[in-house]
Amino acid sequence: MSLHTLDAVDAARAIREKVLSPVDLVEGLLERIDRIDGRVQAWALVDRDGARLAARQAADEAARGEFRGPLHGVPFGAKDIFYSAGLRTEAGSKVMAGFVPDYDAAAVARLKGAGAILLGKLHTTEFATSDPAPTRNPWNLACTPGGSSSGSAAAVAARMVPLALGSQTIGSNVRPASYCGLVGLKPTFGRISTRGVMALSYTQDHVGLMARSVEDIALGLSITAGHDPEDPSSSRAPVADYLAALTRRRAPRVGILREFFERASPEVVDVTTHAVNRLARAGAAVEEAKLPPTFRAVYAAAYLITRSDTASIHAERFALKAELYRPAIRSAIEMGMLIPGDLYVRALRIRRQFRREMSPLLDRYDVLLTPTTPAPAPEGMATGDPRFQVPWSLSGLPSITVPCGVTTSGLPLGIQLVSAAFTEAPLLAAAAWCEDILGRASAPGL
Amino acid sequence: MDREGQRIEYAAWLRAAAERRFGAARAEELAQTIEDVAGWMTEVATFPVAADEPPAFYAEPSP
Numbered sequence: 001m002s003l004h005t006l007d008a009v010d011a012a013r014a015i016r017e018k019v020l021s022p023v024d025l026v027e028g029l030l031e032r033i034d035r036i037d038g039r040v041q042a043w044a045l046v047d048r049d050g051a052r053l054a055a056r057q058a059a060d061e062a063a064r065g066e067f068r069g070p071l072h073g074v075p076f077g078a079k080d081i082f083y084s085a086g087l088r089t090e091a092g093s094k095v096m097a098g099f100v101p102d103y104d105a106a107a108v109a110r111l112k113g114a115g116a117i118l119l120g121k122l123h124t125t126e127f128a129t130s131d132p133a134p135t136r137n138p139w140n141l142a143c144t145p146g147g148s149s150s151g152s153a154a155a156v157a158a159r160m161v162p163l164a165l166g167s168q169t170i171g172s173n174v175r176p177a178s179y180c181g182l183v184g185l186k187p188t189f190g191r192i193s194t195r196g197v198m199a200l201s202y203t204q205d206h207v208g209l210m211a212r213s214v215e216d217i218a219l220g221l222s223i224t225a226g227h228d229p230e231d232p233s234s235s236r237a238p239v240a241d242y243l244a245a246l247t248r249r250r251a252p253r254v255g256i257l258r259e260f261f262e263r264a265s266p267e268v269v270d271v272t273t274h275a276v277n278r279l280a281r282a283g284a285a286v287e288e289a290k291l292p293p294t295f296r297a298v299y300a301a302a303y304l305i306t307r308s309d310t311a312s313i314h315a316e317r318f319a320l321k322a323e324l325y326r327p328a329i330r331s332a333i334e335m336g337m338l339i340p341g342d343l344y345v346r347a348l349r350i351r352r353q354f355r356r357e358m359s360p361l362l363d364r365y366d367v368l369l370t371p372t373t374p375a376p377a378p379e380g381m382a383t384g385d386p387r388f389q390v391p392w393s394l395s396g397l398p399s400i401t402v403p404c405g406v407t408t409s410g411l412p413l414g415i416q417l418v419s420a421a422f423t424e425a426p427l428l429a430a431a432a433w434c435e436d437i438l439g440r441a442s443a444p445g446l
Numbered sequence: 447m448d449r450e451g452q453r454i455e456y457a458a459w460l461r462a463a464a465e466r467r468f469g470a471a472r473a474e475e476l477a478q479t480i481e482d483v484a485g486w487m488t489e490v491a492t493f494p495v496a497a498d499e500p501p502a503f504y505a506e507p508s509p
Contacts (some may be wrong), residue, residue, distance in 0.1 A: 348501030
């Protein structure tokens with residue numbers, strides 16, 4: 001058995017059944033990292049000593065029949081904007097060089113509490129904006145893995161770790177997951193605590209998850225979701241049993257958002273249309289859905305809000321270290337300083353209006369469907385086009401990407417499913433049903 | 447004022463503000479970004495928002 005190919009659920013089950021040692025699993029993944037990360041460059045820091053120590057503890061506990069939780073002994077990675085106690089957290093920026101937090105981000109702490117082992121920190125674009133990370137796409141090293149969660153996507157796709165934390169403010173979790181042939185979830189705003197995650201926007205920052213199966217995402221969400229009294233954006237909405245929801249998978253009612261197809265490349269339209277036809281033949285009730293009028297303003301609103309928020313968040317650091325910021329985030333901060341307050345508030349009103357106008361549409365369908373990206377991962381360093389994620393980042397509605405095929409050049413593509421606020425359980429059930437029909441992505445040839 | 451007039455006015459205002467705050471040379475480097483932001487400001491300023499629509503901050507209704 002190649003240990004690095006195990007998904008999180010399978011690894012957790014094997015450890016619980018005592019047919020797999022966490023020590024062997026960690027060593028297998030470290031060997032994999034040693035073999036291929038020189039080319040992929042997904043990891044900002046690999047915590048070999050810490051992971052080995054945690055694996056030995058997990059193995060000892062398992063031998064005694066003690067299990068901390070459903071991910072006992074299973075490694076995960078965290079984007080390098082998540083605080084990790086005692087480990088450098090530099091956000092891909094010279095501004096944060098040498099910064100070592102003294103506590104774990106809430107999502108990291110919850111995964112560790114469930115027995116998971118933090119293998120290391122994954123490269124991000126600078127402060128999760130668009131100045132690129134060094135990471136390459138495992139499907140084609142000439143291409144970007146997307147961003148800003150570049151290392152999270154590449155590491156999971158390249159079988160260096162089964163589960164990773166990413167984040168999304170504009171399009172940073174779902175897009176790279178799709179570029180790398182993964183399942184990627186951006187849950188509802190407030191569903192997973194953002195405490196201990198370096199902020200970019202007060203109203204659009206979301207913690208995201210990346211894995212190679214919907215089941216792994218459901219397990220990760222079941223551990224990380226829930227109210228955090230120390231995060232003012234954290235929701236008190238009840239947390240469902242996301243794994244149990246997968247047993248209720250059935251053919252969903254699907255609303256197709258044609259506007260997105262009109263903005264996609266011909267090849268993306270062909271592959272996505274073929275996937276939709278397969279879903280319809282398998283029983284999905286598919287019809288076209290029309291977006292509300294406020295859709296027209298969501299891009300402008302999202303960009304004004306994020307720039308204003310980013311300027312406020314970085315104000316003190318920027319005043320001291322402006323020369324250390326790379327070009328994209330530097331100009332974002334500078335422009336954010338100039339946006340008038342009345343337009344910032346108006347953009348937040350547009351955010352609420354769009355969310356309100358989406359409600360009747362989301363009541364009619366289990367999920368809305370779009371291509372995840374307008375095109376496959378581009379060559380070069382630029383991290384690709386986030387347009388198809390922006391409305392859901394602005395509105396806070398949950399969205400997930402599921403692989404749906406590959407281009408003629410062998411790059412993966414995905415379908416993006418969107419549902420009503422705090423309906424992750426039926427969203428995951430629909431995604432799992434689609435995954436059953438469309439099949440999972442194969443492994444990149446590394 | 448029509449949308450294009452509004453956009454031109456915002457762009458001029460942003461250029462002047464950028465020159466005051468960051469200097470003329472930096473404002474020149476930001477020229478394309480200023481045009482982008484002026485376009486977003488125009489869209490947000492001119493898009494009809496319901497008079498009783500409050501801003502959405504943190505708290506959102508649960509299902």
